[in-house]
Amino acid sequence: MISVYHYMILAAILFAIGTFGVLTRKNTIVIFMCIELMLNSVNLTFIALSRHLGNMDGQIFVFFVMTVAAAEAAVGLALIIAFYRNKESIDVDDFNLLKW
Amino acid sequence: MEALLFYLVALVAVLSAFFVTKCRNTVNSALCLVTTFLCLAVYYVMLEAPFMAAIQIMVYAGAIMVLIVFVIMLLNIGSVGKSVYRHGLIWATGLGFLIFLIAAKFIAGGTVTKKVGTVTSEVVKDYGHTELIGTAMFTEFLLPFEIASILLLVAIVGAVILSKRKV
Numbered sequence: 001m002i003s004v005y006h007y008m009i010l011a012a013i014l015f016a017i018g019t020f021g022v023l024t025r026k027n028t029i030v031i032f033m034c035i036e037l038m039l040n041s042v043n044l045t046f047i048a049l050s051r052h053l054g055n056m057d058g059q060i061f062v063f064f065v066m067t068v069a070a071a072e073a074a075v076g077l078a079l080i081i082a083f084y085r086n087k088e089s090i091d092v093d094d095f096n097l098l099k100w
Numbered sequence: 101m102e103a104l105l106f107y108l109v110a111l112v113a114v115l116s117a118f119f120v121t122k123c124r125n126t127v128n129s130a131l132c133l134v135t136t137f138l139c140l141a142v143y144y145v146m147l148e149a150p151f152m153a154a155i156q157i158m159v160y161a162g163a164i165m166v167l168i169v170f171v172i173m174l175l176n177i178g179s180v181g182k183s184v185y186r187h188g189l190i191w192a193t194g195l196g197f198l199i200f201l202i203a204a205k206f207i208a209g210g211t212v213t214k215k216v217g218t219v220t221s222e223v224v225k226d227y228g229h230t231e232l233i234g235t236a237m238f239t240e241f242l243l244p245f246e247i248a249s250i251l252l253l254v255a256i257v258g259a260v261i262l263s264k265r266k267v
Contacts, residue, residue: 001102001103002102002106002146005207005208006106007143007147008203008207009204010110012199012200012203012207013200014113014114014117014136015200015203016196016197016200017114017117017118017196018117019192019195019196019199020121020192020193020195021121023191023195023196024188024189024192025121027126029126029168029171029177030121030129032168033120033129033130033133033168034120034121036164037117037120037133040137040160043140044140047143047147047152048143050149051147051148051149054216054217054218055217055218056217056219056232056236057236059149059152060233060236060237060240060241060244062152063155063233063237066155066156066159067248067251068248070159070163070252071251071252073164073168074167074255074259075255075258077167077168077259078258078262079262080175081171081175081262081263082262082263085265090175090177
């Protein structure tokens with residue numbers, strides 16, 4: 001029988017993979033997608049615990065996480081486009097204007 | 101049967117999540133991420149949250165991924181050269197594994213209590229999941245709902261201003 005622990009371990013695995021991707025990839029869009037993956041693993045934890053505890057609040061939280069993720073996608077991709085227009089590249093190694 | 105479905109979908113979800121970080125071509129990464137989102141939607145259905153599964157597919161796999169794929173196509177990135185990864189592959193693997201271990205330790209050590217709330221399987225079946233969500237959102241969580249609408253408006257304006265040619 002599948003318990004809430006199975007879902008939480010799965011969410012932990014997905015979160016760790018997302019962390020790995022954020023730390024290792026060069027491409028900004030792939031890093032962005034890995035952040036979405038981490039948000040989704042947290043959503044899975046919220047819904048599994050909400051179901052387990054018999055409480056609706058976790059699912060409302062997931063709704064707001066999705067709202068913030070949509071806003072983040074819009075603003076973040078606009079930033080990536082503006083950066084690409086200046087540097088002709090989206091590697092994170094080129095984000096170095098504040099470096100000294 | 102339920103356990104078999106769980107492990108099968110978990111395998112697909114973890115593999116496609118891994119290939120998000122592994123693929124050279126950015127479009128392939130995006131498609132793998134869509135697969136992960138669909139697997140999570142299956143889990144939401146298994147957890148008796150069909151409304152959440154629907155908006156997972158429509159908002160995440162639909163809207164957000166279309167936006168990402170649109171930007172990938174617009175910038176014409178395609179596949180990159182030899183060095184996909186930045187330095188520090190070993191350290192990142194270790195850190196990711198450490199995060200997983202810490203989370204697993206918390207999950208194994210914590211005691212999740214039994215059902216204390218009122219939303220049981222029968223209530224979801226009687227009232228319908230969407231109605232429960234709507235009732236909670238427009239009574240108890242009305243203020244956060246309105247703040248979320250303002251957040252989306254600000255994000256739209258910000259995105260338009262950021263991607264204008266002359267800032």
